Amino acid sequence: MSQITPEVIAQHGIKPDEYKLILEIMGREPNLTELGIFSVMWSEHCSYKSSKKWLKTLPTKAPWVICGPGENAGIIDIGDDHAIVFKMESHNHPSFIEPYQGAATGVGGILRDVFTMGARPIANMNALRFGDPSNPKTRHLVAGVVAGIGGYGNCVGVPTVGGETNFHKSYNGNILVNAMTVGLADKNNIFYSAAAGVGNPVVYFGSKTGRDGIHGATMASAEFDEKSEEKRPTVQVGDPFTEKLLIEACLELMATDVIVAIQDMGAAGLTSSSFEMASKGGLGVELDLDQVPMREQGMTAYEIMLSESQERMLMILKPGKEAEAKAIMDKWELDFAVIGTLTDTGRMVLKRHGQIVADLPIDPLAQASPEYDRPWVAPAKQPVIPAEQVEAVDPVAALKTLLGCPDLASKRWIYQQYDHMVMGDTVQRPGGDAAVVRIHGTQKAVAITTDCTPRYCQADPHEGGRQAVAEAYRNISATGAVPLAVTDNLNFGNPEKHEIMGQIVEAIKGMGEACRELDFPVVSGNVSLYNETQGTAIQPTPAIGAVGLLDDVNKHMTVAFKAGGNHIVLLGETKGWLGASLYLREVCGREEGAPPPVALHRERRKGELVRQLIQDGQVLACHDVSDGGLLVAVAEMAMPGSIGATIDAPASVPLHAWCFGEDQGRYLLEVGQDDLVAVLEAAQEHDCVARVIGKTGGDSISVGGASVPVAELRDINEAWMPNFMGAEMSGH
Amino acid sequence: MKAAVIVFPGSNCDRDVAVALEASLGSKPLMVWHRDTQLPEVDLVVVPGGFSYGDYLRCGAMAAHSPIMREVKARADAGTRVLGICNGFQIITEAGLLPGVLMRNAQLKFICKDVYLRVENDRNDFCRYYRTGDVVRFPIAHAEGNYFVDPKTYREMEDNGQIAFRYCGADGTVAPEFNPNGSLGNVAGVYNEKKTVLGLMPHPERLAEDLLGGADGKLMFDSLVEALS
Numbered sequence: 005m006s007q008i009t010p011e012v013i014a015q016h017g018i019k020p021d022e023y024k025l026i027l028e029i030m031g032r033e034p035n036l037t038e039l040g041i042f043s044v045m046w047s048e049h050c051s052y053k054s055s056k057k058w059l060k061t062l063p064t065k066a067p068w069v070i071c072g073p074g075e076n077a078g079i080i081d082i083g084d085d086h087a088i089v090f091k092m093e094s095h096n097h098p099s100f101i102e103p104y105q106g107a108a109t110g111v112g113g114i115l116r117d118v119f120t121m122g123a124r125p126i127a128n129m130n131a132l133r134f135g136d137p138s139n140p141k142t143r144h145l146v147a148g149v150v151a152g153i154g155g156y157g158n159c160v161g162v163p164t165v166g167g168e169t170n171f172h173k174s175y176n177g178n179i180l181v182n183a184m185t186v187g188l189a190d191k192n193n194i195f196y197s198a199a200a201g202v203g204n205p206v207v208y209f210g211s212k213t214g215r216d217g218i219h220g221a222t223m224a225s226a227e228f229d230e231k232s233e234e235k236r237p238t239v240q241v242g243d244p245f246t247e248k249l250l251i252e253a254c255l256e257l258m259a260t261d262v263i264v265a266i267q268d269m270g271a272a273g274l275t276s277s278s279f280e281m282a283s284k285g286g287l288g289v290e291l292d293l294d295q296v297p298m299r300e301q302g303m304t305a306y307e308i309m310l311s312e313s314q315e316r317m318l319m320i321l322k323p324g325k326e327a328e329a330k331a332i333m334d335k336w337e338l339d340f341a342v343i344g345t346l347t348d349t350g351r352m353v354l355k356r357h358g359q360i361v362a363d364l365p366i367d368p369l370a371q372a373s374p375e376y377d378r379p380w381v382a383p384a385k386q387p388v389i390p391a392e393q394v395e396a397v398d399p400v401a402a403l404k405t406l407l408g409c410p411d412l413a414s415k416r417w418i419y420q421q422y423d424h425m426v427m428g429d430t431v432q433r434p435g436g437d438a439a440v441v442r443i444h445g446t447q448k449a450v451a452i453t454t455d456c457t458p459r460y461c462q463a464d465p466h467e468g469g470r471q472a473v474a475e476a477y478r479n480i481s482a483t484g485a486v487p488l489a490v491t492d493n494l495n496f497g498n499p500e501k502h503e504i505m506g507q508i509v510e511a512i513k514g515m516g517e518a519c520r521e522l523d524f525p526v527v528s529g530n531v532s533l534y535n536e537t538q539g540t541a542i543q544p545t546p547a548i549g550a551v552g553l554l555d556d557v558n559k560h561m562t563v564a565f566k567a568g569g570n571h572i573v574l575l576g577e578t579k580g581w582l583g584a585s586l587y588l589r590e591v592c593g594r595e596e597g598a599p600p601p602v603a604l605h606r607e608r609r610k611g612e613l614v615r616q617l618i619q620d621g622q623v624l625a626c627h628d629v630s631d632g633g634l635l636v637a638v639a640e641m642a643m644p645g646s647i648g649a650t651i652d653a654p655a656s657v658p659l660h661a662w663c664f665g666e667d668q669g670r671y672l673l674e675v676g677q678d679d680l681v682a683v684l685e686a687a688q689e690h691d692c693v694a695r696v697i698g699k700t701g702g703d704s705i706s707v708g709g710a711s712v713p714v715a716e717l718r719d720i721n722e723a724w725m726p727n728f729m730g731a732e733m734s735g736h
Numbered sequence: 737m738k739a740a741v742i743v744f745p746g747s748n749c750d751r752d753v754a755v756a757l758e759a760s761l762g763s764k765p766l767m768v769w770h771r772d773t774q775l776p777e778v779d780l781v782v783v784p785g786g787f788s789y790g791d792y793l794r795c796g797a798m799a800a801h802s803p804i805m806r807e808v809k810a811r812a813d814a815g816t817r818v819l820g821i822c823n824g825f826q827i828i829t830e831a832g833l834l835p836g837v838l839m840r841n842a843q844l845k846f847i848c849k850d851v852y853l854r855v856e857n858d859r860n861d862f863c864r865y866y867r868t869g870d871v872v873r874f875p876i877a878h879a880e881g882n883y884f885v886d887p888k889t890y891r892e893m894e895d896n897g898q899i900a901f902r903y904c905g906a907d908g909t910v911a912p913e914f915n916p917n918g919s920l921g922n923v924a925g926v927y928n929e930k931k932t933v934l935g936l937m938p939h940p941e942r943l944a945e946d947l948l949g950g951a952d953g954k955l956m957f958d959s960l961v962e963a964l965s
Binding site: 151154155158159160161243244245246248249336337419420421422423424425426427428429430431433442557558 | 745746748749751752755756785786787789790791792845846847848849875877939941942945947948949
C-alpha cells in the first residue's frame with residue numbers, strides 16, 4: 005500500500021493542486037523522503053511563493069550594490085575594497101514556541117548568512133514585537149527572547165548594537181523576532197553559493213546532524229492553533245560556541261584558495277542548501293547520506309535531509325583540496341566530510357545504505373518553484389482625524405504618559421543584556437537614532453538602524469511601507485551617515501486571505517516608492533507569513549534594516565543636547581497630525597485614523613541638508629522626530645545629558661497637536677549662536693522649512709507655560725521596563 | 737616590553753586587548769594559540785575575555801586545564817606579570833593564580849554597561865598611572881562576575897593590599913547600590929600576594945580611546961609598558 009495518503013500530504017502542508025504538480029514533475033508517486041523534500045522546498049518560508057511576484061517590483065540596483073537579493077545576504081561597496089554584507093531574517097514562529105532557543109538560533113542563522121559570503125560579522129541588531137504587556141505570556145516571552153539573543157550573540161563575540169521593541173495586543177499569539185547581521189568583507193574575496201565544476205566534491209562541515217528542527221520551515225509556514233505548543237520539537241537548539249569556531253574556521257578557510265561555492269544550512273537544512281547551490285549552478289548532485297556526520301544512529305534519509313540542526317555548512321571544493329580544507333576544520337575541532345559530488349544531470353540523487361532513496365529534478369523544487377498571484381483587496385482608507393477632534397491634554401501630563409508607555413520607555417533593560425561593545429568599534433551604542441560602528445582599523449564607520457511603525461501599517465499599509473523606509477533614511481542621516489541600502493523583513497498574516505494579501509501588496513508598493521525616490525535599494529530580505537493565531541493576524545510589520553556610511557567617524561552626530569544656551573531648530577513642517585499617533589493611542593485610548601503622509605521628494609532634500617550641516621560642523625546634536633512627536637523628541641535629546649529646554653509653541657497650531665503630532669520628515673537640531681544664521685540660510689537654499697523653536701538650558705523642559713524636570717522624565721522613562729520585568733519569577 | 741595574548745577557542749576579546757596593547761606599546765603582542773605548549777619569553781601574559789570552550793561546565797574551568805595554562809602558571813610563579821580580564825579573570829582564578837571564585841551575577845543576568853571603579857592600590861605595575869582612591873570608568877560585560885572568597889582570606893587580602901578595584905559611585909562611594917553583580921565587598925578585581933597577577937571583571941581595553949567614550953583604561957596598558965620596558 006502507498007505511504008502517500010491524502011493525510012500524509014496534508015500533514016506536509018502540501019495543497020491538493022500542489023500534489024498534482026508534484027506527480028507531473030516526478031512522473032510517478034513520490035516516496036516519503038521525496039515528499040518531505042517537496043514540502044520544505046515549496047513551503048512559503050523557502051519558496052516565497054506568495055510574495056515573489058511582488059518582491060520583484062522592489063528596486064535592487066545602485067552603482068554601489070555588489071549583490072542584491074537572491075544570495076545569502078546583500079552586499080554593498082563602501083570604498084577602499086571594503087564591502088558590507090547584511091541581511092535581516094525572522095525567527096518568529098520558533099521564538100513563540102520556545103523563546104530562548106528560537107531567538108538564539110535566529111541570531112545564529114543570520115550570522116551564518118553573512119559570514120558564509122566571506123564577511124566577518126561586525127554588528128547585530130534586532131527588531132522585536134511582543135504582545136500586550138498585560139498578556140500573561142508577554143513577560144515570559146520577553147525574558148526568553150532577550151536572554152536567547154544575548155546568550156548567542158554575546159558568546160560569538162559580535163556586538164548587538166541596537167534595534168527596536170514594540171508591544172501590541174495583535175502580537176499576543178505571534179511575536180516577531182527579526183534579527184539582522186552586518187558583516188565586513190574584502191570586496192575582492194566574496195563567496196557565492198552557485199555550484200560549479202562537474203565532479204567537484206560536495207563537503208559538509210560544522211556540527212553533526214541530529215533529529216532537531218525537522219520541519220521547522222513547514223511549521224513557520226502555517227498559522228498557530230491551540231496545539232502549537234506541541235510543535236516544540238520542531239524548534240532547533242543553538243550552540244554559539246560552535247558558531248564562533250565556525251566563523252573563525254570559515255574565514256581562515258576563505259583566506260586560502262580552495263572554495264568554489266559555499267552556503268550555510270539554514271531553514272530546511274541540507275535539503276535547501278544542496279538544492280539551491282545546484283539550481284543556481286545549473287548542475288546535479290549525488291549525495292551519499294551515510295557520510296553525513298550524525299549525532300545519533302539510525303537516522304533515516306528523511307530525517308537527515310529535513311533536520312535543521314544548527315551550525316552546519318555546505319561547500320563545493322576545488323578538486324584535490326580536501327586535505328587542505330580538512331586541516332583547518334581539524335584545528336577548530338569541527339566535523340568535516342565529503343558527502344557527494346556534482347553531476348551534470350540536473351537531478352538530486354540521494355543514497356542511504358547503498359540504495360537510491362530519492363531521485364528528484366532540481367530546478368522545479370528550487371528556482372522554478374511555484375509562484376502564486378494570490379487575490380488581494382486594498383485595505384479601506386481610514387479617515388483623517390483633525391486635531392480639534394482629539395482631546396487636548398496638558399502637555400506635561402501627556403509627555404509623562406508617553407515617555408512611560410511601553411513603546412517609548414527606555415529599553416536599557418534589554419540592551420544591557422547584550423554585549424554591545426565587544427570588537428572595540430562601537431562608536432554609538434544602543435539608545436540613539438542609529439548605531440555607529442567603526443570599520444576596524446580605519447576612520448570610516450557604518451550607521452545601522454531598524455525601523456517600522458506597525459500602527460501606521462495597520463491603518464494604511466501603503467503609507468506605512470513608505471514611512472518605514474523614510475524613517476530608516478532619517479535615522480541614518482541624523483548620525484551624519486549617507487544612507488546606502490536596506491534589507492527588509494516582511495511580517496504579515498495569512499496571505500490566502502485577500503485582506504492580508506492586500507496589506508502585503510500595498511506595503512511592498514509603498515516601500516518600493518520610497519526606496520526608488522531615496523536611492524535606497526533593497527539588497528536582501530526575508531518574508532514571514534502566517535503570523536496568525538486562531539484567525540487573528542498581527543499588525544502588518546514590514547521591518548526595514550538600513551545601513552549608511554560615514555567617511556569620517558569623528559564627525560558622527562548624536563542625539564544628546566551638548567550645552568545650555570544653544571538654539572533648537574526644527575526642520576520640516578508641523579501641522580499637528582494626530583491620526584494613528586502614539587498620543588491618540590496612549591493618551592486618548594484611540595487606535596484610529598489615517599497615518600501621517602510622507603513627502604518623499606522633500607525627505608531626500610532634508611536628508612541631504614542634515615548631512616551637510618553635520619559634515620560642516622554646524623550642528624551640535626541631531627534627532628529625527630518620530631513616535632510621540634516633537635516634545636518627545638526634545639525630551640529624548642534632553643535626558644542623556646540632563647540638559648533642559650525652553651520651547652516656544654506657535655499659536656497657529658493647537659498646542660497638543662503641535663507637541664505630539666507625528667508629521668513626517670522632521671529633524672531637531674541643536675545649533676550654537678554663531679552657526680544659526682548659516683544653518684537657517686542653508687535650509688532655505690535646500691527649500692526646507694526651518695524655524696527656531698526654543699533654547700537649550702536649565703534642568704527642566706518648559707512649554708506652553710508648564711514645566712517638568714528632566715530628571716523626573718528620565719525616571720519615568722527608565723522605570724517602565726524594569727518594573728514590568730521585575731515581576732518576572734525566574735530566568736529562562 | 738614583550739606581551740603575549742592567549743587565545744582559546746571561544747575567546748572573543750583577544751583582538752580588542754591586542755589593539756589596546758599595541759596602542760600603548762607601539763608594536764603588536766604575540767597571539768598564542770591554546771594548543772601551544774611553549775610560551776615565548778615575554779614580560780606580560782594577557783588572558784582575554786570571551787567564552788572559552790563556550791563556558792560550558794563552568795566559566796573558565798576547561799580553559800584552566802588546557803596545556804598552555806600550565807605554562808602560564810609556571811611563568812606567573814616565576815614572576816611574569818599576568819593580566820586576566822573578564823573570562824580571563826575566571827580562567828586564572830580557576831587555575832589557582834588568584835584566590836576566590838566568580839559566581840553567577842546576583843540578578844542572574846548578563847550585564848553590559850559602564851561602571852565606576854575605585855582604585856584600591858596603585859603600588860604595582862598595573863596601576864602606577866592611577867592613584868589610590870582615583871575613580872575610573874570601565875565597562876563590564878559578564879554573567880558570572882560575582883566574586884566570593886572566604887572571610888579569613890578576604891581579610892588577609894585586604895590587609896595585604898590585594899584588592900585592586902571596587903565598584904563605586906561617580907564620587908568614589910563604595911555602596912551596595914553600585915554593586916552590579918553581588919560581588920563580596922564590591923570587589924571588581926584582585927591581585928595575587930606579590931601583585932604580579934591581576935584579575936578583573938571590567939574591561940580596561942574597551943575604554944582605551946576617546947572615540948569609544950573614554951580612555952581611563954588606556955592608563956593600565958601605559959602603566960604596564962612603562963613598568964616592564
